[in-house]
Amino acid sequence: xxxxxxxxxxxxxxxxxxxxxxxxxxxxxxxxxxxxxxxxxxxxxxxxxxxxxxxxxxxxxxxxxxxxxxxxxxxxxxxxxxxxxxxxxxxxxxxxxxxxxxxxxxxxxxxxxxxxxxxxxxxxxxxxxxxxx
Amino acid sequence: xxxxxxxxxxxxxxxxxxxxxxxxxxxxxxxxxxxxxxxxxxxxxxxxxxxxxxxxxxxxxxxxxxxxxxxxxxxxxxxxxxxxxxxxxxxxxxxxxxxxxxxxxxxxxxxxxxxxxxxxxxxxxxxxxxxxx
DNA sequence: TATTGTTATACTCTATAACTATA
DNA sequence: TATAGTTATAGAGTATAACAATA
Numbered sequence: 001x002x003x004x005x006x007x008x009x010x011x012x013x014x015x016x017x018x019x020x021x022x023x024x025x026x027x028x029x030x031x032x033x034x035x036x037x038x039x040x041x042x043x044x045x046x047x048x049x050x051x052x053x054x055x056x057x058x059x060x061x062x063x064x065x066x067x068x069x070x071x072x073x074x075x076x077x078x079x080x081x082x083x084x085x086x087x088x089x090x091x092x093x094x095x096x097x098x099x100x101x102x103x104x105x106x107x108x109x110x111x112x113x114x115x116x117x118x119x120x121x122x123x124x125x126x127x128x129x130x131x132x133x
Numbered sequence: 134x135x136x137x138x139x140x141x142x143x144x145x146x147x148x149x150x151x152x153x154x155x156x157x158x159x160x161x162x163x164x165x166x167x168x169x170x171x172x173x174x175x176x177x178x179x180x181x182x183x184x185x186x187x188x189x190x191x192x193x194x195x196x197x198x199x200x201x202x203x204x205x206x207x208x209x210x211x212x213x214x215x216x217x218x219x220x221x222x223x224x225x226x227x228x229x230x231x232x233x234x235x236x237x238x239x240x241x242x243x244x245x246x247x248x249x250x251x252x253x254x255x256x257x258x259x260x261x262x263x264x265x266x
Numbered sequence: 267t268a269t270t271g272t273t274a275t276a277c278t279c280t281a282t283a284a285c286t287a288t289a
Numbered sequence: 290t291a292t293a294g295t296t297a298t299a300g301a302g303t304a305t306a307a308c309a310a311t312a
Binding site: 003004005006007008009010011012013014015016017020035038042056103106107110113114116117121124125126128129130131132133 | 137145147171239240243246247249250254257261262265
């Protein structure tokens with residue numbers, strides 16, 4: 001009775017979310033907040049729309065997230081002087097620190113989740129996930 | 134800049150959903166409808182609550198799904214004569230056929246998705262997913 | 267006129283609580 | 290009184306459309 005790939009992936013997704021939730025709560029950041037911080041660490045963005053597209057989010061539902069992150073001093077978000085319609089986005093030092101701390105905690109849990117696999121198996125699994133996603 | 138496991142899994146999940154949606158639409162069944170049919174094929178259930186628990190769903194949000202499947206003659210859903218509070222659930226022959234057809238189509242797409250991996254790699258990937266999910 | 271960001275609105279999904287029917 | 294199922298309601302999350310500012 002072989003399960004669909006979809007069911008397996010959904011199961012793992014649920015498990016990872018359950019794992020990450022206490023970590024995110026401990027650091028006082030939402031899932032979307034963390035996703036945004038991570039995206040901006042990887043590359044600063046010139047527009048909110050580009051950021052939204054890069055994380056498969058709607059631009060409108062990002063706005064409350066950005067408001068909150070900015071209010072807490074975790075991101076910079078200033079109008080581009082050369083085109084004042086766009087908002088230049090980037091992490092503040094505090095934002096970079098927080099992203100790093102959350103990611104470290106998440107990595108630790110992921111590592112223990114996969115601890116039954118050998119290092120080579122873990123690498124292959126990650127590699128396949130990257131190719132498929 | 135290594136990505137979180139969560140991001141990779143979510144990406145694959147989105148991709149699989151996008152892949153399955155046209156198939157489900159073609160067969161006129163919803164995602165939850167297919168999940169229910171698959172769960173009942175694997176083992177008939179004595180109560181709706183047990184079915185809900187087995188697929189990580191709330192029992193209340195299953196009811197419209199069961200109504201629809203029953204209306205279309207895809208499931209049986211009759212009160213247990215020995216305790217008329219509970220509904221015995223199972224597939225009709227039509228339901229079993231439909232589940233089989235949808236699953237065959239989904240398997241075909243999954244196979245092409247993973248076609249760049251060798252048979253052994255595919256098996257290992259599935260095995261790891263099963264262990265982790 | 268076109269584009270970025272924002273706000274307002276509606277829609278979907280899900281969960282909570284109240285109700286019924288059986289036991 | 291307790292349990293299975295159902296219905297009604299409310300809440301969260303998301304998307305759509307209208308709007309304001311700038312080009």
